[in-house]
Amino acid sequence: MQILTRNEATHRAATLEVSSIDVTVDVSGAADSSQETYPVTSVLTLTAREERTFIDIVGQVRTVLLNGAEHPFEDDEDRVWVSGLPVGESFTLEVRALAHYSRSGEGLHRYTDPEDGEVYLYTQFEPNDAHRAWPCIDQPDVKPEWTFHVIAPPSWVVFSNGVEVGATPAGDDAVRHDFSATPPLSSYITAVVAGPWAVIDGGTWSGGASDGGHVELPLRLACRRTLARYLDADDVCEVTRAGLDFFHERYGVTFPWGSYDQIYVPEYNLGAMENPGCITFNESYISRSTPTFTERQRRANTTLHEMCHMWFGDLATPAWWDDLWLKESFAENQGASAIATSTQYTGEWANFAMNRKIWAYTQDQMPTTHPIAADIPDVAAAKTNFDGITYAKGAAVLKQLVAWVGEDAFYEGARRYFDKHRFAATSLADLLEALEAASHQELGSWKSAWLETSGPSTLSASWRTDPVGAISDFTLHQGAEACGGVLRPHRVTVSTWRAASGALERTHVFDVRIDGESAPIDPDGVLALPGGAAFVDLVVINDDDLTYAISRLDERSTDVALAYVGTIGAPITRAVVWASLWNAVRDGLLDPRRFVVAVLNAVPAETEPAIRDRLLLFVSEALSSFLPGAARADAHGQVLATTIRLAKEADDADAWRAYTRAFIAEFAARGGDEYEATVRAFAASDNPDIAWRARRALAARGLVDEETILAWRDADGSGEAARMSVEALASIPDEAARARAWESAWSDTLSNDYLSATLAGLQSSTWEGERGIGEAVARMRGYWESHTIGMSLRYVSGVLDLSVDIDREGSVEASVSLLGSWLGANEDAPAQLRRIVVEHLDDFERRERVQRRWQGDQ
Structure with missing residues (x-):
């Protein structure tokens, strides 16, 4: 396969104007598994500046027609070269091909539901897989209008970009679905979704933005029929409506894509994809058990992340993948902001600090770290840059930018950006121009410090205490060892806390700006009075989590935090302190056992579900990754005993499930004979999530056999059970079972999800022999x-x-x-x-x- 380079894309965009692409896809035979290909035709309306170019297509090209007449072509792997094109005038190029159904989640993916035998199709393209599904110019800076026609079985529902404008018979046993032309759109966000989907009408959202537009936007949800009874439609629609209100108010451009369908699809490689008007989500967001608050919050985050893309990414599109952050960092940041501001999930920024931002710090400390504005020479490099830097670090840096220039200026800049570049391909320079005009600040140095460098800054505090308890020289320090010596501009909140009556109370708050190695925290000497030290048991750096930097707690603050962090009232402050402690564990500065004890003491009183759930995951990682085996035994026993006790004492279903999951995970990793009966009882639970976690744990420890796993799978019958049974079977600590699992992984017979399940089973097994x-x-x-x-x-x-x-x-x-x-x-x-x-x-x-x-x- 040939990999499209930035230079090739730049040349093609400069020499070829694509005004429209009309695509006809015939999937009427998709239900027949013996049919590995489907017919597809694309008619491209072009104006060329050179007489030779190439069209992207993975498949068998049958015919090329130039202005309706058959024309010679050169088939070059996944490119079709066409010469003799008219120069300087509009013409049509029609490419007829056979494309392949996919099992990898790329291109047009086909899935058969094992529960009822129904077949479902969906597309997934980012960054460069549209040409697996149909002939096109597959690069982001080429934005033609698209019109889709899909021929499908009569009982199927079809979604695409654009609004369906007609459905007519196509032969004896098929229907042709015609969709309206889209506004200018990049290839990677075109979409077709087809199958016997269960569709839920979410009503209509009515509204507009300051540009004077108005839309009556139909809202629909869809999923496999066998999952329909589990889809929490009310919550999804409530979040969707809140997001549409939020983004219309702040972005000033009325939603231009005509429809808002959200489809939950199987075997998905991503969390979701922002195809305008036809957003696809991983169906793991649908829980066959009642979804927990944390799970609903996670789904809300993804829902509004993708909604932000309707503007950042779809309306104004990065011209090349160097500027991937122009859409992903913004969607990450704005999705969190919309959730925290407009929904019941008000603790989303605390969730961000404990989850996504830890991902960013982890990625940014690796030798492969890169600037947010990365150098992406080809689409293969783009694929591996969908990482914690592009998403979470970028989002955190944008949060710092908002703190630096002000929220009003930030959104005014966004409105200027969309107004000037709607339906266009853009670059970092375009955005900075709009932000500088809105904020009346020069952002060139900010760009250099934040977007063109790599690695995290480090912030710490120091002070002196005199004999009468007065604090002096209270100073914030910036370390730049991990970021190549670059000292960045930060605006941060530093707070001081006093431990009193078994709890922490905030005593002082300081707004600090630092752009060098140090800056005074208390320039007015508030704490310089006798007895000031009594107000400083804990110093929290980056309270409110406004900037991107690893904050280091001093020794006294560390001790106080470990004892009392759970008593801090504000979730965002608790999250910042926990994140500081966790970074200290990862860097070998804090004994993981002290961290585990602190977590187990704090979680029963934790009121923010996302913090509680993340802390329990930290416990597992602290033991398995950062303690040597001989040191794990006592902590392991404590975790097992505490989590099962908390599960039994839990007074709500969410807490019960969180502690039960943690208990089962610990049992799966390190065992505990006295708890086997408890895990077996969970394996018989009527809660599918808990039951299959317990079953996989028993399998990995060799406590159940293949026959039992298959019986569980058949009794359940769902697609989820089929996938989880694959993982359980692969995890059995038996030489023959492992050999079969490895052979299946290498056989090219597995779909994407089954490959991952097989490998996960092999790695989770307690097999002691050759692995x-x-x-x-x-x-x-x-x-x-x-x-x-x-x-x-x-x-x-x-x-x-x-x-x-x-x-x-x-x-x-x-x-x-x-x-x-x-x-x-x-x-x-x-x-x-x-x-x-x-x-x-x-x-x-x-x-x-x-x-x-x-x-x-x-």
């Missing part, structure tokens, strides 16, 4: 070079999901040494593959380093 990792790693390069990038990412990430335990013989050799040797032997491997291996090696080395820090302190 097969050496051969799996040896196959990585061949797999990468013979599969789509989506399947390759799943394979490599699954194979490298390894544990490190310096106290277990051979563990370091099977992780750190293995990957180091692979990198040395594969210096010429694809850069994106090497990047993933380097990142995993860095993670393994960090775990080894931190474990050795605590090895002698047991």
Whole structure:
């Protein structure tokens, strides 16, 4: 397969104007699994500045017609070269082809529901897979109008960009669905979704923006029929309406895409995709058990993230993937802001600080870190840049920008940007121009410091206390070791806290701006009076989480935080303190056992579900990643005993499920004979989520056999059960079972989800013999070079999901040494593959380093 480069895309955009593309897709035979291809025709209306160009298409090209007459072409892998084009005048180029149904989640994916045998189709393209589904010019800066026609079985529902304007018979057993032409649109956000979907009418949203427009926007939800009874439609529609109100008020441009369909699809590679008017979501957002508050909040985040893209990304589109952050950072930031401001999920910024921002810090400390505004030479590099820097770090930096220039100026800049660049392809310069005009500030130095550098800043505080308790020289320090010596401008809140009567109370708040190595925190000397130190048991740096920096707690603050952080009233402050403590664990500065004890003491009183749930995940990671095996036993027993006790004492279903999940995960990882009966009872639960977690735990520990797992699968009958049984079967600690699982992973017979499930099972198993990792790693390069990038990412990430335990013989050799040797032997491997291996090696080395820090302190 050829990889589109930035230079090729730039040349083609400069020499070819594409005004419209009319696509006809015939999926009337999709229900027949023996049909591996479908007919598709694209009619492109073009104006060329050169007589030769190429059209992107993966498939068998049958015919090319120029202005209606058959024309010669050169088939070059996934490109069709056409010469002899008229120059300087409009013409049509019609490409007729057979394209392949996909099982990788890229292109037009086909899924058969094992519960009722129904077939479902959906497309997924970003960054460069539209040409797997139909002939097109597949690059983001080319934005023609699109018109779709889909021929499908009579019982099917079809969604696409645009509004359906007609449905007419097409032969004896098919219907042709015609859609209105779209406004100018990039190829990667075109979409077709077809199948016997269950459709829920969400009513109409009525409104407009300051541009004077008005829309009556129909809202629809869809999912597989077998999941329809579980879809929490009221919550989704409530969030959708709140988001439409939020973005119309702030962006000043009325929604231009005609419809708002949200479809939950199976075997999805992403969380969701912002196809305008036809947004697709991973169906994992539908819970077959009553969704918890945290799960609904996570879904709300994704819902409004994608909605933001209707403006940032769809209306104004980054011209190339260098500026991917122009849409993803904004959607990440604005989705969180919309949720916190407009929905019941008011703790979303605390959730961001505990979840997405930790992802950013983790990614940004790796040797593969890159600036937010990255250099992306081709679409393969783009695929691996959908990461914690582009999303979460970018969002955090935008939050700092809002704090720096003010919210009013930020949104005025956004309105200027959309007004000038609607339906256009844009760059960073376009956005900065609009923000500078709105804020009356020069942002060139801000851009250089924040967008063109990599690594996190570090913030810490120091002070002196005199004999009468007066505090002087209260100073904020900025460290730049991790970001190449760059000292960035930060506006932060520093707060002081006093421990009194078993709880923390805030005593002072300081608004501090720092752009060098240090800045005074208390220039007015508020704490310089005798006894001022009595008000400073804890210093919280970056309270309100306004900036992007790793904040370091001093020793006294660390001790106080571990004892009392759960008593802080504001969720955002608790989240900031917990994040500081967790970063200290990751960096080997805080004993993971102290952290685990603090969490177990604090979670019963935690009122923000997202914080509680994240803390329980931190506990699992602290034990498995940052403590050597010999030091885990006591903490393991404490976690098991505490989580099952809290589950029994829980007075609401969400808390019960959170503690039960944590208990089962700990049992799966490290066992506990006295708890086996409890886990078996959970395996018989009528809560599908808990039951399958327990079943997989029992399988991984060799406490159930294949026959039992298959019986559970058949009794459940759902697509979810089929996938989870694949993972459970692969996890059985048996040599023959593992051999079968590895062979299936290498057989090319698995879909994307089943491949991931198989590898997850193999890695979670308690099998003590030869694990097969050496051969799996040896196959990585061949797999990468013979599969789509989506399947390759799943394979490599699954194979490298390894544990490190310096106290277990051979563990370091099977992780750190293995990957180091692979990198040395594969210096010429694809850069994106090497990047993933380097990142995993860095993670393994960090775990080894931190474990050795605590090895002698047991």
